[in-house]
Structure formats: structure tokens, C-alpha cells
Amino acid sequence: MSYITVNNQQSVPADTIPELGYPEFLELNISLVENHPERHCVLYFGYNYRKSIRLVCCIADDLLHNIMISSSVVKSDATLNSFSAKILSFEKFEREIHENFGIDFIDHPWLKPVRYPEEGSEYKLKMAEYPFFGIASEELHEVGVGPVHAGIIEPGHFRFVCNGEQILHLEIQLGYQHRGLEKLMLNKKKLIERTTLAESIAGDSVVGHTSAFAYLMESLGGIKQNDEILFSRTLAQEIERIAIHTGDLSAMCTDVAYQLGSSVFGRLRTPIINFFQEWCGNRLSKGLIRAGYNPYPFTKELADRLIAILDAFEPDFIEMNKEISTLPSMLSRFERTGMLKYEQLLEIGTVGMSARMNALERDIRASHPYGIYGTLNHAPVIKHHGDVFSRFQIRKEEVLQSIAYIREIVKQIPDSNTFKKAVITLKPESFVLSLTEGWRGEICHAAVTDSNGDFVIYKVKDPSFHNWLALGLAVRNNEISDFPICNKSFDLSYCGHDL
Amino acid sequence: MLNTIKILFHQGKQFIPDLRKAKVPGIYTGRPEISTAKTDIKALVECCPTGAISADPVAIDLGKCTFCRECERLFPDKIHFTTDYRLSTNERERLIIREGISVPITLNPDKVRKEIHALFGGSLKLRQVSAGGDNSCELELNACGNVNFDMGRYGIEFVASPRHADGIVITGPISKNMAAPLQVTYDATPSPKIIILAGTDAISGGIFAGSPALDRKFLEENHIDLYVAGNPVHPLAFINGVADLLGIK
Numbered sequence: 001m002s003y004i005t006v007n008n009q010q011s012v013p014a015d016t017i018p019e020l021g022y023p024e025f026l027e028l029n030i031s032l033v034e035n036h037p038e039r040h041c042v043l044y045f046g047y048n049y050r051k052s053i054r055l056v057c058c059i060a061d062d063l064l065h066n067i068m069i070s071s072s073v074v075k076s077d078a079t080l081n082s083f084s085a086k087i088l089s090f091e092k093f094e095r096e097i098h099e100n101f102g103i104d105f106i107d108h109p110w111l112k113p114v115r116y117p118e119e120g121s122e123y124k125l126k127m128a129e130y131p132f133f134g135i136a137s138e139e140l141h142e143v144g145v146g147p148v149h150a151g152i153i154e155p156g157h158f159r160f161v162c163n164g165e166q167i168l169h170l171e172i173q174l175g176y177q178h179r180g181l182e183k184l185m186l187n188k189k190k191l192i193e194r195t196t197l198a199e200s201i202a203g204d205s206v207v208g209h210t211s212a213f214a215y216l217m218e219s220l221g222g223i224k225q226n227d228e229i230l231f232s233r234t235l236a237q238e239i240e241r242i243a244i245h246t247g248d249l250s251a252m253c254t255d256v257a258y259q260l261g262s263s264v265f266g267r268l269r270t271p272i273i274n275f276f277q278e279w280c281g282n283r284l285s286k287g288l289i290r291a292g293y294n295p296y297p298f299t300k301e302l303a304d305r306l307i308a309i310l311d312a313f314e315p316d317f318i319e320m321n322k323e324i325s326t327l328p329s330m331l332s333r334f335e336r337t338g339m340l341k342y343e344q345l346l347e348i349g350t351v352g353m354s355a356r357m358n359a360l361e362r363d364i365r366a367s368h369p370y371g372i373y374g375t376l377n378h379a380p381v382i383k384h385h386g387d388v389f390s391r392f393q394i395r396k397e398e399v400l401q402s403i404a405y406i407r408e409i410v411k412q413i414p415d416s417n418t419f420k421k422a423v424i425t426l427k428p429e430s431f432v433l434s435l436t437e438g439w440r441g442e443i444c445h446a447a448v449t450d451s452n453g454d455f456v457i458y459k460v461k462d463p464s465f466h467n468w469l470a471l472g473l474a475v476r477n478n479e480i481s482d483f484p485i486c487n488k489s490f491d492l493s494y495c496g497h498d499l
Numbered sequence: 500m501l502n503t504i505k506i507l508f509h510q511g512k513q514f515i516p517d518l519r520k521a522k523v524p525g526i527y528t529g530r531p532e533i534s535t536a537k538t539d540i541k542a543l544v545e546c547c548p549t550g551a552i553s554a555d556p557v558a559i560d561l562g563k564c565t566f567c568r569e570c571e572r573l574f575p576d577k578i579h580f581t582t583d584y585r586l587s588t589n590e591r592e593r594l595i596i597r598e599g600i601s602v603p604i605t606l607n608p609d610k611v612r613k614e615i616h617a618l619f620g621g622s623l624k625l626r627q628v629s630a631g632g633d634n635s636c637e638l639e640l641n642a643c644g645n646v647n648f649d650m651g652r653y654g655i656e657f658v659a660s661p662r663h664a665d666g667i668v669i670t671g672p673i674s675k676n677m678a679a680p681l682q683v684t685y686d687a688t689p690s691p692k693i694i695i696l697a698g699t700d701a702i703s704g705g706i707f708a709g710s711p712a713l714d715r716k717f718l719e720e721n722h723i724d725l726y727v728a729g730n731p732v733h734p735l736a737f738i739n740g741v742a743d744l745l746g747i748k
Contacts (some may be wrong), residue, residue, distance in 0.1 A: 430572025
């Protein structure tokens with residue numbers, strides 16, 4: 001075999017991943033993905049390996065529910081043919097590898113910087129010298145926005161090329177939020193330090209990222225999760241989805257100046273995140289998820305409280321959505337704005353709700369189930385227009401779906417265990433890939449250990465890593481005044497991308 | 500129109516009537532108390548992910564604390580987190596909680612710059628700069644303005660441009676790549692101006708402290724008017740801290 005097949009969160013000895021010559025490696029992975037819409041690359045990364053670089057490519061198959069992994073060892077001064085020339089969705093992975101190791105991909109469309117990391121970068125470019133795509137014409141003008149934006153929002157720079165009011169091209173420059181997180185994962189050895197780092201990857205996806213981390217650690221530590229752990233993580237993930245989706249609906253109303261919707265959705269989010277505080281002491285669920293044990297037992301009283309909150313939430317949420325669907329002034333801003341076709345989503349490698357907005361079914365809960373999603377028979381919410389309104393409706397329907405799941409799973413609360421701390425010893429020379437479905441989409445963590453069971457590499461991939469390009473393409477031929485609503489309807493993570 | 504009125508009616512009253520006396524629901528992780536009980540001090544100091552706990556006497560630095568409650572879980576007789584959300588002060592030193600002493604965290608009135616009460620007491624416009632923030636403090640600062648917390652009742656608001664602002668609120672550990680934009684934003688704010696650090700990451704770097712990807716020189720070169728501890732900051736911690744700074748009763 002030229003690749004091995006693993007399941008989500010299954011650890012394997014690192015040397016069982018076959019090593020191919022680079023041309024075969026390239027050909028294999030292209031043939032796995034090409035003309036297979038049910039497959040996509042969840043992670044492609046490199047790490048230092050015997051004075052060379054080992055490239056590892058992970059292709060997930062949504063129908064077979066497994067992940068195909070292959071590798072190739074190359075020299076850091078190598079000049080290689082790129083994957084991106086054939087399949088565009090590898091574009092950013094190769095830029096990242098180029099930035100970290102200096103490998104040159106000769107037919108890559110444009111090897112631009114990704115994050116401007118503090119060290120190890122072959123790029124001597126300064127942030128201010130980023131090579132933006134430009135179109136020379138007296139008819140056109142450029143608009144630069146950011147990195148500091150006109151709201152309480154993270155930094156990133158947007159460069160528009162406009163013809164009058166119309167956007168011809170948008171390029172998004174990120175990296176401002178880079179904190180060196182993947183390196184800190186290696187340098188900090190204590191479990192609690194690493195857990196705290198995982199919680200800080202993206203503060204709006206604490207459950208998604210921390211559970212991806214916890215499943216990964218447990219897999220490498222050979223720990224089987226008890227029912228309580230699986231239950232509480234699944235429950236927390238769905239509460240997080242409801243909270244952030246509702247907050248986004250509020251923000252989307254704000255961006256089209258609909259005050260009532262903005263206020264109502266804004267206040268509806270409050271009892272949901274306050275419930276996290278009642279459960280674990282933190283409104284954004286920091287502290288709730290720990291590898292190896294569940295620090296905050298979910299009691300019958302908490303379940304009753306949660307159901308009461310949802311009972312009060314649901315009618316007001318439905319009423320507000322119903323009202324919006326009758327307002328022509330709202331619909332005219334949402335419909336046919338920021339559209340992407342199915343073919344584009346597939347080409348970019350879009351994941352999560354940004355893929356599901358136009359018929360591309362990417363949902364780890366269904367395709368690579370973990371936690372107790374297997375018992376829920378999750379059917380992803382799919383829309384077919386790829387516009388702002390599709391993204392609005394997906395949020396609405398996913399909130400209602402999550403409420404239904406919560407009502408179902410809290411009927412049977414597993415017994416609580418009283419562990420207070422977990423000791424996890426990582427298996428040496430192993431590889432593991434952990435996927436979860438955060439509210440944005442697929443969150444991927446992966447790690448390789450050395451002979452002492454220490455991390456050689458820890459990789460984090462937020463769904464935003466792929467989806468930023470989707471935003472860039474969605475705004476083409478839209479008015480520049482529609483940019484804010486397009487941006488908010490994706491609501492991508494800056495820190496999750498920049499790490 | 501009728502529907503709109505119906506929806507409005509269904510919301511009931513959502514605002515918190517008195518933000519200065521509000522209670523937080525649940526087991527909110529606020530100001531800790533440290534008892535004088537004997538315990539394995541070395542293990543206690545070791546268990547903290549950010550080195551916020553020190554010995555002799557045992558103390559927790561809330562400017563470094565991530566409020567993860569690991570120490571409370573392992574040493575329940577020694578550490579107890581209360582629901583006191585008043586975690587703001589203008590003196591860095593006051594964020595350090597010592598064993599056997601349980602007093603609320605307050606501002607040092609003598610250290611509040613004179614012009615702040617007079618100029619900003621009735622209205623304060625702030626510009627927020629996220630410098631490597633993980634979007635949790637940013638979400639909570641946004642929540643300060645929602646219909647529940649309604650910080651605007653005190654004339655405190657976030658504005659879009661630093662040119663309209665009386666000060667900046669920094670979140671995040673200040674990444675190298677954001678150091679220059681932060682300076683530009685601060686320079687664009689007209690004087691007199693204040694600086695508020697919101698959240699553990701901003702105050703000390705938090706779990707990112709010591710990362711080579713940070714550049715925290717800005718904080719050494721400028722006077723900080725208010726520290727708000729939290730991971731993330733709770734809206735009530737932020738609003739009450741700013742209100743105290745402005746002398747709002």
C-alpha cells in the first residue's frame with residue numbers, strides 16, 4: 001500500500017505511514033482527491049525528520065469515514081512540483097510549508113507569506129511589503145482596510161480592487177494575530193499548560209478546539225473516554241454552536257441596520273452563554289474540557305435548568321426569524337449577495353457551514369463521527385444558494401437542530417466520575433489526527449511524538465484556514481458596501497488562522 | 500408594525516437594573532481567596548499553567564491567572580474562587596491576592612490621573628485594539644454594549660475611529676505583528692488619553708508570556724490607567740472597573 005487508512009482520533013506508529021518518492025507522493029494524493037468530491041485534504045504539513053523534512057498528507061473520505069495518510073521525505077533546499085497546480089485547495093498548505101521550511105514549489109500560483117512567523121521563515125518580507133495582487137488601470141482604484149477595524153474585532157488587512165462601487169478583487173492579508181502557538185505546544189510540557197493553549201486558539205471555539213486537543217491527547221495516551229466525557233463534550237459543542245450562531249445572527253442584523261433583530265438575537269445569546277457560566281464558571285466555557293476526565297459533572301439540576309432556558313429561547317428565536325423572512329428590506333440585502341457556486345467551494349476546499357451553504361456536504365459529525373454523534377444519526381443542514389441568506393438560514397436551522405439534539409441527549413445523563421486529575425503518558429513514535437466539528441466547521445489537530453513520547457510537531461488547523469479564500473471570492477462583483485455583511489456571514493477566525 | 504410590537508413585548512425587560520450591584524449567575528470564577536491552611540506549597544506553585552502562584556506567602560497574581568481553577572480543584576482547602584467579579588484596578592500590584600487576606604480589589608484613588616474625572620466622567624469613548632487576542636475578550640467587550648449590560652447608560656461607548664476616542668482598550672498578548680498597528684492607533688488618539696488592559700493575555704501575556712512572537716514594549720513605554728483581569732474579562736468586571744476609574748457612583 002502507498003498509504004495507510006486510519007479513523008478519526010486513532011493513533012498509529014509514525015513509521016507505519018508509507019514513505020514515497022515525491023513524484024509518487026504527488027501523483028497518489030492528486031489521484032485520491034481529483035474527481036472525488038467526497039474526499040478532501042484535511043491536513044498537509046511538514047516536520048523536521050532526520051535532517052530532512054517529512055511531508056505528511058491526510059485525505060479524508062466522507063463516505064468510507066476514514067482518512068488516508070501518506071508521506072514523503074524531502075530536503076529543505078528541494079525544488080518540487082506543487083500540488084496546487086493541479087488541485088487549488090492545497091494552495092495554502094504549500095505556502096505554509098514554504099514559509100516554515102523554505103521548500104520551493106515551482107509551479108505554485110503564488111507562494112505568498114501566510115503568517116510572518118518570528119523565526120524559521122524564509123521570507124524576509126515585512127508585513128508592510130506584502131505583494132498584493134494589483135490591476136494597473138486608470139479606471140480602477142484600491143481600497144485598503146485594516147489591520148485595525150471599525151469595531152471590536154480582530155485584526156487583518158483587506159485590500160480591494162474596485163471599479164466604482166463594484167469589487168473586482170479582494171485579497172486578505174493575515175498573520176497579525178500570530179502568537180507562536182504551535183511552537184509553544186512543543187516547549188510547554190505540562191498538560192495544563194497545553195490545555196490552556198488549546199483553549200486560547202480561538203476564544204469563540206473553545207469547545208471545538210479544546211475537545212480536538214483532548215481527544216488527541218487521550219488517543220496518544222491510550223485512554224478510553226468514559227460515557228461522561230463523551231456526553232459532556234458533545235453537549236458543550238452543541239451549546240457553543242447555539243450561542244455563537246445566535247450571536248452571528250445578531251451581528252448580521254446589525255450590518256444591515258436592523259436594530260430589532262440585532263437586539264433580540266443579542267439578548268437571546270446571553271442566557272445560553274450564562275449557562276456555560278453556571279456549568280463551569282466561564283461564559284465561553286474555558287475550563288470545561290480537560291483531557292482524561294470531566295471536571296464539571298453535568299447534574300440533573302443543570303439539565304432541568306438548560307431545558308428551561310431552551311424552552312424560553314426557542315419561541316422567541318423562531319418568532320424573530322419568521323419576522324425577518326417577511327421583511328423585503330432584509331431579504332434584498334441577504335439574497336444573491338456574496339454568492340459562491342458549488343464548484344468554487346469544492347475547488348477551494350471549503351469546510352463546515354461555509355461549504356454546506358451550497359450543497360457541499362462537509363460535516364465531521366456525520367462523516368467522521370466522534371463523541372456521541374454516532375448515536376444521533378446527524379443529518380447536516382444543507383442549503384443550495386451559497387449566498388448571505390443561505391448562511392443566515394443555515395445558522396437558524398442548525399440552532400434548532402442543536403436544541404433538538406440537546407433535548408434528546410439530556411434524557412440520559414451518564415453517571416459522574418470523581419477524577420480530579422489525569423496523568424497522560426504519550427505513546428512514543430506515534431501519529432494521530434483528531435477532527436471535530438466546531439460551529440465554523442472542521443477543526444483538525446495532529447501530532448507526532450518522538451522516542452521519548454514528546455511532541456515533534458503539533459499542528460492546528462482551524463476551518464478558517466480554507467474559508468478565508470471563500471470570502472475573498474464571494475465578494476467579487478458585489479458592491480463594496482456589501483462587504484461587511486458578507487464578512488460577518490462567514491465570521492471567520494483571525495487568531496485561529498494565525499495561531 | 501404589529502408584529503414588531505408583539506416581538507418587543509415578548510422580550511420583556513432584559514437590562515440589568517443596577518450594574519454596580521448586579522449578581523452573576525452560577526459558579527462564576529471571580530476573585531480567589533487563599534486560606535492559611537498548610538499544604539504542599541511546591542505542588543501548589545507547580546500546578547499553575549502560567550506561574551501565577553508564588554510562595555512565601557502564598558499569593559495568586561490575577562494578572563497572570565487564567566482562572567482555570569486547577570489549583571482550587573487540587574487544593575480545595577487552600578484556594579477558593581468566589582463570585583466577586585470586581586477584578587479591576589489601576590495598580591498592577593493590587594491584582595496580587597495573598598493568603599489569609601480577603602478584601603475586595605479596588606482602585607487607588609490617589610493614583611487616578613486628575614483630568615480623568617473632570618474630562619471623561621460624563622462621557623468616555625474608547626477604541627478597542629485586539630493585539631493577538633483570541634476573540635474571547637473581544638466578544639465580552641462587545642457584550643458590554645448589548646441590551647443586557649448596556650454600558651452606554653454611563654456614557655461609555657466603543658467608537659470606530661481612534662480619532663473619536665478618549666483612550667484605547669488592549670486585548671491579547673500583543674503579537675510582534677500587531678505592535679506597529681497598536682502604536683499607530685494610540686498615536687492617532689488625541690490627548691489626554693487613557694490605556695486600559697483587558698484580560699490576562701494583555702496584562703501579562705498569559706499563557707503566551709515569553710513567546711518569541713510577542714512584542715510587549717508598548718506597555719513598558721506607556722502609563723496604564725486600568726487593569727481588568729479575566730480570561731476573558733466579564734462585562735461586569737469591565738464596566739464596573741471603568742465606572743470606578745471615572746468616579747461614577
